[in-house]
Amino acid sequence: MELDLKKLKLRSINETLQNLDRKKNERDFKIINPEGSHALCAGLTQDMNINIKGHVGYYCGGMNQKANITIEGNAGTGVAENMMSGKVHVKGNASQSAGATAHGGMLIIDGDASSRCGISMKGIDIVVKGSVGHMSGFMSQSGNLIVCGDAGEALGDSLYETNIYIKGKVKSLGADCVEKKMDKNHIKKLKKYLKEANIKNLKAENFKRYGSARKLYNFKIDNLSSY
Amino acid sequence: MCGIVGVYLKTKKFEKDLGKILSEMLNNMESRGPDSAGFALYKTENEKNYKYSICINKLNFDDFRKEIIKKVKKPTINQFSDHVILITSDEPKKVIKVINSEFTNISLVGYGRSIEIFKQVGNPKDVVKKFKLETFSGSHGIGHTRMATESAITTDGSHPYSTGEDECLVHNGSLSNHNNLRRELKKQGNIFNSENDTEVAAGYVSNSLSNNKSLKDTLISGLKDLDGFYTFITGTRKGFAVVRDEIACKPAVIAETDDYVSIASEFQAMAHLPSVNSAKIFEPEPGIVYSWGN
Numbered sequence: 001m002e003l004d005l006k007k008l009k010l011r012s013i014n015e016t017l018q019n020l021d022r023k024k025n026e027r028d029f030k031i032i033n034p035e036g037s038h039a040l041c042a043g044l045t046q047d048m049n050i051n052i053k054g055h056v057g058y059y060c061g062g063m064n065q066k067a068n069i070t071i072e073g074n075a076g077t078g079v080a081e082n083m084m085s086g087k088v089h090v091k092g093n094a095s096q097s098a099g100a101t102a103h104g105g106m107l108i109i110d111g112d113a114s115s116r117c118g119i120s121m122k123g124i125d126i127v128v129k130g131s132v133g134h135m136s137g138f139m140s141q142s143g144n145l146i147v148c149g150d151a152g153e154a155l156g157d158s159l160y161e162t163n164i165y166i167k168g169k170v171k172s173l174g175a176d177c178v179e180k181k182m183d184k185n186h187i188k189k190l191k192k193y194l195k196e197a198n199i200k201n202l203k204a205e206n207f208k209r210y211g212s213a214r215k216l217y218n219f220k221i222d223n224l225s226s227y
Numbered sequence: 228m229c230g231i232v233g234v235y236l237k238t239k240k241f242e243k244d245l246g247k248i249l250s251e252m253l254n255n256m257e258s259r260g261p262d263s264a265g266f267a268l269y270k271t272e273n274e275k276n277y278k279y280s281i282c283i284n285k286l287n288f289d290d291f292r293k294e295i296i297k298k299v300k301k302p303t304i305n306q307f308s309d310h311v312i313l314i315t316s317d318e319p320k321k322v323i324k325v326i327n328s329e330f331t332n333i334s335l336v337g338y339g340r341s342i343e344i345f346k347q348v349g350n351p352k353d354v355v356k357k358f359k360l361e362t363f364s365g366s367h368g369i370g371h372t373r374m375a376t377e378s379a380i381t382t383d384g385s386h387p388y389s390t391g392e393d394e395c396l397v398h399n400g401s402l403s404n405h406n407n408l409r410r411e412l413k414k415q416g417n418i419f420n421s422e423n424d425t426e427v428a429a430g431y432v433s434n435s436l437s438n439n440k441s442l443k444d445t446l447i448s449g450l451k452d453l454d455g456f457y458t459f460i461t462g463t464r465k466g467f468a469v470v471r472d473e474i475a476c477k478p479a480v481i482a483e484t485d486d487y488v489s490i491a492s493e494f495q496a497m498a499h500l501p502s503v504n505s506a507k508i509f510e511p512e513p514g515i516v517y518s519w520g521n
Contacts, residue, residue: 036495054504056493074508076494077478095478095510114510115475133475134513 001026006033010040017067020046041069044086044112061088063103075194080107083124096133100128102143108197115152118145121162127197138174138208146193148202156210164210165190167202178213229386229399230256230351230372233460235467235519240486241501246363248500250355251507252489253370255496257351259399260372263385264354265346267395267462268368272341276472279313279322280337280344280389282382282426286330298325308357310336310345319392334383334420339393339490346371346385367467367520369460371397383421390417390426391433393464398425400477400494402455426454432461446470458511460490468518475513482506488519 003013013031014063020026031052034040037059041050044067052060055073064083071079073093083102090098093111100116103122109126115133118126131149138154140162149166157174163186164177173179182190182205192203232252235242236242249266270474285289290304295313296302299322302312315322319338326335345358351372355361371386378384387395402408405424410430413419417430431453435445442463449459450473459475461468469490471479481490482497491497494508511517 035498036493038495055498055508057493057495074494095480095507096475115513 001028002030002032004032005035005037005040010037014040014042017041017044017048017050020048022046022123034073038076038086041067044069055092064088075109080105080108080124083107093130094128098128099124104143106196112149117147118143118162121145125193127193127199127201129197131168134171135174137162137177140164141161144189144193146197146207150200156212158216159212161212163189166205166210167207170210171210173210176213176216177210180209180211182207182209184207228258228259228374230492230496231370231386231397231399231460232256232496233367233397233459233462233467233469233489235367235488237488237519238486238488239247242366243364244364245368246360246487249363249368249370249402250360251499252491252496253351253355253360253372255498256372256492259408259492260374261350262375262380263346263348263373263382264371265385265397266355266358266360266368266370266486267337267342267344267387268365269393269462269464270343270363270365273314274340274494275313275517276316277319277322277338277340278343279315279319279326279335279401281311281313281326281333282336282341282347283309283311283333284382285309286333291317291330291381294329295325296467298329307345309347310358312343327341327393335389336382336476337389337395339389339464342389342393342462344387344389344395346387347382348380350386352467358398369395369397369467371463378403378421378423380491381421384423386425387462388423388426388429390419390429391436394429394433394436394462396425396429396432396459396461398417398428398457398459398473400455400457400478402428402453402457406453409454422453424455428459429461430491436463442466442468445515446518450514450516458492463521466518466520468516469511470516471513473514480508481511481517482508 034054036057042062045065052067057076060079061069066086068087070089075090076093080088081100083105084162087106089108094113096115098113099107100122107126109128111131117132117136119138125144127146132154137156141160146165152171154174156177217222297314305312386397389395402424405427458479
C-alpha cells in the first residue's frame with residue numbers, strides 16, 4: 001500500500017500503521033513525500049515492512065516494536081529513539097541522538113551519524129557505516145555500537161556495559177571509557193553484526209573495542225574527605 | 228526553541244523567487260517559533276542612497292511621511308504595513324539622530340546600501356503575509372521564527388538583529404555571557420536597543436567587522452568569546468555564514484546545489500526548494516564556520 005504525505009495527514013498515516021488489522025494480510029507499505037515530517041512511523045507494534053522514499057524529520061521509528069523500516073534518505077534527530085525491537089535502516093545520514101535510549105532491535109545507518117549517537121542506549125545494536133560525532137555512546141548501558149568510520153570527541157563518556165567497536169580513528173575517549181581486548185567471542189559477535197548490516201569489505205579483527213573501566217560504578221571511600 | 232532559515236543564491240536563476248522561497252521556509256518553521264518572525268533581504272546595491280528599514284508601529288503613515296520629508300534629503304518612502312523603507316542619500320549618522328530625536332515609539336530595524344529588514348510580533352504566517360515577503364527579490368536573505376525565552380515578545384526582541392550597515396544576524400539558542408559582553412562592547416562605543424542576548428552577538432560581529440576582520444574570522448573568534456548555545460546565520464552585503472557552537476545542541480541542516488545554498492533548523496523548512504532532493508544535504512559540524520560570498 002502506498003501512503004502519500006502530500007495527500008494524507010501524518011497522524012492518519014501513523015494511525016493506519018499503528019492500528020493495523022491483523023486479519024488482513026497487508027504488511028508492505030511505501031510512504032512517499034515525507035518532506036522532513038516528524039515522528040513518522042513512531043509507536044508501531046506489529047510486523048510490517050515500511051519503505052520511506054525521502055528525508056524524514058525527528059524521531060522516525062521511535063518506540064518501534066517489530067516493524068522493519070527503511071528510510072531512503074536522511075533522518076533527523078532521534079531516529080529509532082527508544083526502539084524496543086525490529087529494524088530501522090537509514091540509507092542516508094542520521095542527525096544527533098540516533099538510537100537514543102533504545103532497548104532492542106537494530107539500527108543501521110549507511111552514512112554518518114552526528115553527535116550523541118546511541119546516547120543512553122539500553123540494548124539496541126547500532127551499526128554506522130560512516131562516522132559518528134562527539135559524545136557518542138554517552139552513558140550507554142548495554143547493546144553494541146559499531147562504527148566503520150571514525151568517532152568524534154569523548155566517545156563512550158560515562159558508559160556502563162555497552163560494547164563499542166570502532167574501525168577508524170577515535171578523536172578522544174570520554175570519562176571511564178577505555179580500549180579493551182578483543183577476544184574470540186567479541187570477534188564472533190561482531191562478525192554477526194557486520195553480516196546483518198551487509199558489510200562485506202571490513203574484517204571484524206580490524207576493529208578496536210571500547211568499554212567501561214568501571215571506575216565510576218561505586219563511590220570511592222578515598223573521596224570521603226571531600227564531603 | 229526558535230527556527231532559523233537562510234538562502235544564498237550562487238547564480239541569478241532564483242533571484243526573483245527569493246521572497247517566495249524564504250516565505251515558504253518561514254511558514255514551515257512556525258512550529259519552532261510561533262510568537263514573532265522577521266526577515267532580512269539583500270537586494271541590488273544602491274550606490275547613491277541608503278535604505279533605512281523603520282518600524283513605525285502605531286504611528287500613522289501619513290503623519291510619519293509629513294514629518295520625515297522635512298527632515299531628510301529627497302526621501303522615497305515605501306510602506307509595508309507598519310514598516311517603511313526610507314531611501315535617501317543622507318548618511319546614517321544624521322538619519323539615526325532624526326529617528327531617535329524627532330519621533331517617539333518608532334524604531335530603526337536596520338540600514339544599509341542593500342539590506343531591507345522586517346520583523347514583528349505575531350504568527351510567522353501572518354507576519355510573512357503582511358509584509359508581502361513573497362513579492363521580494365534579492366541575492367540572499369535570512370529569516371527567523373521566535374519562541375521567546377529570555378526577553379519579552381516585542382518588535383525589539385524579534386530577529387534579525389542589525390547592528391551595522393548591511394549586517395544582520397539570526398540566532399537559535401541562548402547566550403549566557405551576554406550581559407558582560409554587552410558592557411564591554413558598550414565601552415567600545417557600540418549601542419544596544421534591547422536586553423536581548425542575540426543583539427549582543429550581532430553587536431559583537433559588527434564590532435569585529437568594523438575592525439576590518441573578515442566575517443569568517445569574526446565567527447571563529449566568536450566561538451571563544453560567545454558562551455552559550457547557538458546556531459547563528461549572519462548576512463553581510465556580499466556574504467553569508469553559518470556557525471554552531473561546539474556542543475551543537477541547536478540543529479541546522481544545509482542543502483547546497485549549483486544554484487543556491489540554503490540552511491534551516493529542520494529539513495522540513497527546505498522540502499519545497501527547487502531540486503532539493505538532488506542537493507548535497509549535510510549538517511554543519513560543531514565549531515566550524517561555513518561561509519559563502521565575501
